[in-house]
Amino acid sequence: MESENKRKNRVAVEWMLWWVLMTGWHWGVQGELALKGIHSTPHPASKEMRYRRPADPSLGALVRMFVVNEGKQRVDLHPSQGFLFRGRTGQALVDSGEWTWFDTPSLHAEDAYSLPPGGLVVLEWNGARSDWGPNTQVALDATLLSGEKIHIGDPALTPSPVSFRAITFLGHGEDPRPHEMALHLQNDSDQTYTLSGLRLWTPSENASSHIFEPTLRVGLDPLSSTDRILAPGQIWSQKLEMGSLELGYAIVEAQFSSQGEDEVDSIMAKIRVRREMFDISGGWVSSELDGKSTLTYEPFLQTLRGMHLNTAHIGEIRGYTDHPELYARYPLKRFHKLEDTQRYGAWDKLKEVHAVEFLGEPQYGGGRPVPPMEVHRALLPYRNSRLATTVTHSEERIWRFYAGLSDFPHYDAYRVVAPAADSWSAYDRWEGERIRWGAPLETIGTMTRSIRDLYRPVSIGYWSQGAHNDWSSRRRPRSSPTPDELRMQAWQAMANRITSLYWFNLSLESLLAFPDLMEPIAEVNRMALILSPWMLEGVDSYHRRVSEVDQPQWDFNAIQTHDTLLLFVINLAYTVDPVHQVFQFTDRRETFVFPHLGAMKPDWQMWRLTREGMEKCQPQWQEKTIRWEDQVRVEGVYVLSADPKLASILQDRRNALESVEQAMGFDLQEPDAAYQHLSRWLKTRVP
Numbered sequence: 001m002e003s004e005n006k007r008k009n010r011v012a013v014e015w016m017l018w019w020v021l022m023t024g025w026h027w028g029v030q031g032e033l034a035l036k037g038i039h040s041t042p043h044p045a046s047k048e049m050r051y052r053r054p055a056d057p058s059l060g061a062l063v064r065m066f067v068v069n070e071g072k073q074r075v076d077l078h079p080s081q082g083f084l085f086r087g088r089t090g091q092a093l094v095d096s097g098e099w100t101w102f103d104t105p106s107l108h109a110e111d112a113y114s115l116p117p118g119g120l121v122v123l124e125w126n127g128a129r130s131d132w133g134p135n136t137q138v139a140l141d142a143t144l145l146s147g148e149k150i151h152i153g154d155p156a157l158t159p160s161p162v163s164f165r166a167i168t169f170l171g172h173g174e175d176p177r178p179h180e181m182a183l184h185l186q187n188d189s190d191q192t193y194t195l196s197g198l199r200l201w202t203p204s205e206n207a208s209s210h211i212f213e214p215t216l217r218v219g220l221d222p223l224s225s226t227d228r229i230l231a232p233g234q235i236w237s238q239k240l241e242m243g244s245l246e247l248g249y250a251i252v253e254a255q256f257s258s259q260g261e262d263e264v265d266s267i268m269a270k271i272r273v274r275r276e277m278f279d280i281s282g283g284w285v286s287s288e289l290d291g292k293s294t295l296t297y298e299p300f301l302q303t304l305r306g307m308h309l310n311t312a313h314i315g316e317i318r319g320y321t322d323h324p325e326l327y328a329r330y331p332l333k334r335f336h337k338l339e340d341t342q343r344y345g346a347w348d349k350l351k352e353v354h355a356v357e358f359l360g361e362p363q364y365g366g367g368r369p370v371p372p373m374e375v376h377r378a379l380l381p382y383r384n385s386r387l388a389t390t391v392t393h394s395e396e397r398i399w400r401f402y403a404g405l406s407d408f409p410h411y412d413a414y415r416v417v418a419p420a421a422d423s424w425s426a427y428d429r430w431e432g433e434r435i436r437w438g439a440p441l442e443t444i445g446t447m448t449r450s451i452r453d454l455y456r457p458v459s460i461g462y463w464s465q466g467a468h469n470d471w472s473s474r475r476r477p478r479s480s481p482t483p484d485e486l487r488m489q490a491w492q493a494m495a496n497r498i499t500s501l502y503w504f505n506l507s508l509e510s511l512l513a514f515p516d517l518m519e520p521i522a523e524v525n526r527m528a529l530i531l532s533p534w535m536l537e538g539v540d541s542y543h544r545r546v547s548e549v550d551q552p553q554w555d556f557n558a559i560q561t562h563d564t565l566l567l568f569v570i571n572l573a574y575t576v577d578p579v580h581q582v583f584q585f586t587d588r589r590e591t592f593v594f595p596h597l598g599a600m601k602p603d604w605q606m607w608r609l610t611r612e613g614m615e616k617c618q619p620q621w622q623e624k625t626i627r628w629e630d631q632v633r634v635e636g637v638y639v640l641s642a643d644p645k646l647a648s649i650l651q652d653r654r655n656a657l658e659s660v661e662q663a664m665g666f667d668l669q670e671p672d673a674a675y676q677h678l679s680r681w682l683k684t685r686v687p
Helices: 004-023 090-095 298-306 324-329 372-382 443-455 483-495 508-513 515-537 646-663 673-683
Strands: 033-042 061-069 075-077 083-085 099-103 113-115 120-127 140-143 149-153 162-170 180-187 193-203 212-217 235-241 248-258 264-273 279-281 334-336 353-356 410-412 461-465 500-504 539-548 551-560 564-571 575-577 582-584 588-595 605-609 614-616 625-632 635-641
Touching (some): 033 264, 033 443, 061 140, 061 264, 083 120, 090 120, 099 372, 162 264, 162 515, 162 539, 180 193, 193 264, 212 248, 279 515, 298 324, 298 646, 298 673, 410 443, 410 500, 443 461, 443 483, 443 539, 461 483, 483 515, 483 551, 483 564, 483 582, 483 635, 500 515, 508 515, 508 673, 515 564, 515 605, 515 635, 515 646, 515 673, 551 588, 564 588, 605 646, 614 646, 635 646
Parallel strands (some): 279 500, 334 353, 461 500
Antiparallel strands (some): 033 061, 061 120, 075 113, 083 140, 099 120, 180 235, 193 248, 539 551, 551 564, 575 582, 588 625, 605 614, 605 635
16 A cells, blocks of 8 residues: 555645646746847937937937747747836837837737747837947846746847848849848957857748747858958958748847857847849839829830839839739839738739838828837738838937838938928038038938948838929029939938939929939939949948048948948038039049958959949059049949959940930930930820
8 A cells, every 4th residue: 555655745746747737837947948149239329410409318229139948848928928128018118108119929919829949039129218228237037828927137238249230132033032141240349250150040830920940050161261250340241142041030140259269159130031122213203194194104114214213102003003014114113002912922923012111201100200119010911921111211310219110221311402300500511601401411321321220230221312393492493403412412322331222203293394313313323233233232331531620521431242342432522502502513633542441452453433434443552551543523433343354244234224225215325315205205295
């Protein structure tokens, strides 16, 4: 017979097993949930911009925490209290105004959810002010289904010595799936590190899953040991073959170690896998003519195509998108709400889509700013689709509150005549002269750098000021930019690396109102497309402003890939014409000096890309710098590469674009040709 002590022990064990099963408690659960990584992006704030109301100096941070189950059993989490931050839920922190938006599995879970062994979840939020900003500490807890709280840790939002500067997915041919990743890591420390591993985490079951698992380890074998070194204070750039990637969200993890040490550190970033393309949009190009869209008329479509536009702010246009032959001859990618995600996300339809855009400018919201959390909820239906989302940012002073909301952020800002968020008369830029019809054109570069830093490592786009017939000003007769004002704004954005360019606003009425802008827009587009392989693959790696007696003279910028550098020189010594109220540019000859950047070497070729063609450069190489002399009016654009075929590559790309222009009857050698073509066509329509 069973002794009394044995019986008591058996009953105690049975009771304990029953309690474990009923409560969902796991032995050693504190060791199962672990914080694997933090991606914290401090909010930037420009000291150059001027506003009627000063920006709040209390700066927060966009934060993503990566929590993994390192145990052998699943962890069942509470549906509404799953993760707590300083003892509070994400919704409570948004309601109190401490966060502007958040995303955790609890936001989507109606019932309890489980984190399987090896599974990872991302906890995302945007802290509004400095109490959730850089160098603060966050007590992170998990609440189990049983109600028990597990303390995960008290991580500090401190920067990693190595960070992601840019990640871009590239493709081949017509395949909408990317096959390569351009990866750029920045080593901000004084130590040397070695890249030891790289892998992707993808949704564990399907695109709708909020749980990620490691699915792809990227082979580093093609890189030599030297190629894997992250030098102190440098930006490391490589392009890596990935195989065919599925579209959707993923976690990129880079592992690195300090030289001479065995300990491996890692950094992580959440990003939407999408094939990056350099698209050029004409904005709202569809207007009404004789009761139909202007996009149903071939002469107008030919003009847009001849200007190298391949995207428009359109959804479905009767007589155009539903006319297969017409659309095939003059395709414009859709850039709209695209609610039918299954239709637009089909593999054969993706080539006709730029991105999802339907929220306008939520910072303004037509007079009522749309709260960031409301924007986040509006974009959630696209989370599980193959479509990338976009949000238009409008005001640098407050756009940090919208940080992290979209897959492909962009902003709009126009520097002459048009409505603006900043106070133009507050700029003391021209030796004490204050003007109300324009702002410093170089602030486009300032804002581009701001939104790039806010969203790293994802790419950004820019709405540039083009021809628009509906602006007006009592202070300046011309109600659109001059050709040089237009070029300056576009090149300030390009030089700081954008990967799509949107013109506001190339409607038929606008082009006819300002025909002198058709040629410079086409020139900028042509040069952008020649440079696009390196714009897409590269990373902004250098910016320096040269001033004399507190007056800006030049902006120097660089974009680097693993084997090429794009160097930009932009003339800031433009003046105010007090008679016509325009900015005036003159040719200036100067010696330009850049430091050695990336992998550049003295045997690399250097060419200047001009509006008319190409010019070979003969720079002087010195121990730490490269210098050359040239004449620049608005922009100087230079390509420096290890590729011995650089000249033929550039020329072939230019020839292909010129062939498109000629096929569309758009001849840049005869600037009025396109305008005259449109005018003759319109005259034939007059009864």
